[in-house]
Amino acid sequence: xxxxxxxxxxxxxxxxxxxxxxxxxxxxxxxxxxxxxxxxxxxxxxxxxxxxxxxxxxxxxxxxxxxxxxxxxxxxxxxxxxxxxxxxxxxxxxxxxxxxxxxxxxxxxxxxxxxxxxxxxxxxxxxxxxxxxxxxxxxxxxxxxxxxxxxxxxxxxxxxxxxxxxxxxxxxxxxxxxxxxxxxxxxxxxxxxxxxxxxxxxxxxxxxxxxxxxxxxxxxxxxxxxxxxxxxxxxxxxxxxxxxxxxxxxxxxxxxxxxxxxxxxxxxxxxxxxxxxxxxxxxxxxxxxxxxxxxxxxxxxxxxxxxxxxxxxxxxxxxxxxxxxxxxxxxxxxxxxxxxxxxxxxxxxxxxxxxxxxxxxxxxxxxxxxxxxxxxxxxxxxxxxxxxxxxxxxxxxxxxxxxxxxxxxxxxxxxxxxxxxxxxxxxxxxxxxxxxxxxxxxxxxxxxxxxxxxxxxxxxxxxxxxxxxxxxxxxxxxxxxxxxxxxxxxxxxxxxxxxxxxxxxxxxxxxxxxxxxxxxxxxxxxxxxxxxxxxxxxxxxxxxxxxxxxxxx
Numbered sequence: 101x102x103x104x105x106x107x108x109x110x111x112x113x114x115x116x117x118x119x120x121x122x123x124x125x126x127x128x129x130x131x132x133x134x135x136x137x138x139x140x141x142x143x144x145x146x147x148x149x150x151x152x153x154x155x156x157x158x159x160x161x162x163x164x165x166x167x168x169x170x171x172x173x174x175x176x177x178x179x180x181x182x183x184x185x186x187x188x189x190x191x192x193x194x195x196x197x198x199x200x201x202x203x204x205x206x207x208x209x210x211x212x213x214x215x216x217x218x219x220x221x222x223x224x225x226x227x228x229x230x231x232x233x234x235x236x237x238x239x240x241x242x243x244x245x246x247x248x249x250x251x252x253x254x255x256x257x258x259x260x261x262x263x264x265x266x267x268x269x270x271x272x273x274x275x276x277x278x279x280x281x282x283x284x285x286x287x288x289x290x291x292x293x294x295x296x297x298x299x300x301x302x303x304x305x306x307x308x309x310x311x312x313x314x315x316x317x318x319x320x321x322x323x324x325x326x327x328x329x330x331x332x333x334x335x336x337x338x339x340x341x342x343x344x345x346x347x348x349x350x351x352x353x354x355x356x357x358x359x360x361x362x363x364x365x366x367x368x369x370x371x372x373x374x375x376x377x378x379x380x381x382x383x384x385x386x387x388x389x390x391x392x393x394x395x396x397x398x399x400x401x402x403x404x405x406x407x408x409x410x411x412x413x414x415x416x417x418x419x420x421x422x423x424x425x426x427x428x429x430x431x432x433x434x435x436x437x438x439x440x441x442x443x444x445x446x447x448x449x450x451x452x453x454x455x456x457x458x459x460x461x462x463x464x465x466x467x468x469x470x471x472x473x474x475x476x477x478x479x480x481x482x483x484x485x486x487x488x489x490x491x492x493x494x495x496x497x498x499x500x501x502x503x504x505x506x507x508x509x510x511x512x513x514x515x516x517x518x519x520x521x522x523x524x525x526x527x528x529x530x531x532x533x534x535x536x537x538x539x540x541x542x543x544x545x546x547x548x549x550x551x552x553x554x555x556x557x558x559x560x561x562x563x564x565x566x567x568x569x570x571x572x573x574x575x576x577x578x579x580x581x582x583x584x585x586x587x588x589x590x591x592x593x594x595x596x597x598x599x600x601x602x603x604x605x606x607x608x609x610x611x612x613x614x615x616x617x618x619x620x621x622x623x624x625x626x627x628x629x630x631x632x633x634x635x636x637x638x639x640x641x642x643x644x645x646x647x648x649x650x651x652x653x
Contacts, residue, residue: 107122108279112589113589114598115593118300123233127148146190149194156205157170158173166406171402172402173398179526180333181334182329182388182394197395199228199230203228204246205223211364225272229274242376309383311383320385327377330394336522343417343421344403345370347404376390405515428503428518429503431499435495440492445478446482455480487532494521494524494528498517502521538641542621542641543570545646548638550576559618562624562627565583609633613633620646636648638652
């Protein structure tokens with residue numbers, strides 16, 4: 101965007117990238133304009149989005165449950181496992197959660213206003229529009245489904261007519277429509293190549309949902325695992341979810357009665373989580389698709405934690421808290437036992453060893469977000485002994501202290517213990533990411549290319565572009581790909597104005613034997629693309645290497 105001064109059409113490696121909505125990328129591009137291109141400025145927009153996410157959860161939790169309930173909701177959201185894992189790379193799902201939080205905050209406000217204020221109605225419309233610009237039509241589908249179900253269950257569908265539909269629709273259209281119109285005008289059908297409207301709305305929305313998208317370069321998480329992972333992402337606070345859900349109005353007569361603010365919020369939050377989980381249960385799905393369903397569950401848990409802390413000793417809430425803390429401490433003992441077993445029986449790798457040498461390779465699983473975790477072997481665990489020991493000890497001590505404090509009737513202090521435990525746990529998770537990072541990044545290879553690159557040199561990726569895409573960022577060079585046209589570059593490369601990207605084996609042979617210097621990125625020890633041709637190793641890291649057809653000078 102910044103290089104081309106084009107904030108309408110997204111490009112990757114000089115190729116049109118019509119798959120995604122632009123808002124997250126606008127944030128990154130704005131950061132580049134203001135602060136230059138750096139690793140930290142790349143992450144800045146997402147970081148600010150996460151801070152807004154937590155602040156919005158606090159505001160909505162405070163509105164529904166009071167000051168303490170808002171604080172607990174934000175703490176739960178900040179210290180659950182899933183959001184931390186999926187903010188280590190740039191995906192928009194946390195921002196989807198942010199706009200949903202704001203949309204439902206404005207909706208709950210409108211239920212208590214007579215008539216609903218412009219602030220609430222227009223805020224709801226603007227939140228939906230920003231969500232559409234963040235991740236497409238689900239930014240509108242989710243709020244409509246949740247609000248529609250809520251009003252249907254509470255026999256209050258007439259409330260829709262009170263939401264200033266004309267002016268709210270104009271607000272929504274004013275925010276959401278311009279980019280879509282400009283993208284369609286600048287990327288029309290070109291001969292047999294269908295333009296933005298078909299690719300973005302039909303292929304990327306409808307056909308993706310139906311598992312018929314082209315190209316078929318993705319996998320899907322099994323349904324039961326998908327549901328189970330939502331519970332994993334809520335660790336450790338998942339232990340308090342059952343009693344939090346029990347506070348949701350469940351009886352038909354109760355739902356149709358005059359609900360209080362807290363009851364309305366509880367009902368809305370459970371519908372919010374259910375709509376997202378059910379929606380993706382019928383489509384292709386990745387591990388992180390449930391991330392927008394975590395805020396409502398964090399809010400429900402935060403509201404229950406507030407009630408527990410304010411309830412008298414020997415109350416049902418206090419007893420339920422002790423039971424949940426007992427479950428957690430049992431889990432803590434298991435985590436400690438398993439973790440320390442691997443710490444004791446794994447051997448640290450030799451100094452300077454490349455972690456990739458200790459892994460297996462399962463390329464068929466890499467279309468899943470955590471597919472690389474299946475590469476881990478017992479030998480590789482030796483590289484993670486320190487973070488694994490820290491994780492196990494922190495989880496054991498934190499859950500144990502939580503159990504002790506709740507048994508002593510001090511649930512507020514127990515919540516602090518769990519939150520501090522998760523700070524230590526997530527620090528260990530980060531340390532594990534750092535150890536594993538050479539497998540995931542090509543940064544050292546890109547820096548080696550940048551040091552030796554001269555005008556006229558050529559960089560070729562021997563495999564999937566996505567696996568080597570960090571070469572673009574760190575080396576700042578255009579990449580050619582020795583691969584069948586596929587994945588994110590496939591569609592855009594078919595437009596007549598697309599730069600050359602794909603190399604055949606024949607054209608690559610000519611390049612390699614020609615006068616120009618060629619850098620080949622490969623994840624093979626003996627690249628089959630070279631077919632025995634002379635090569636010179638420039639750099640290697642994480643099971644990947646850069647070889648050239650000419651010695652480095």
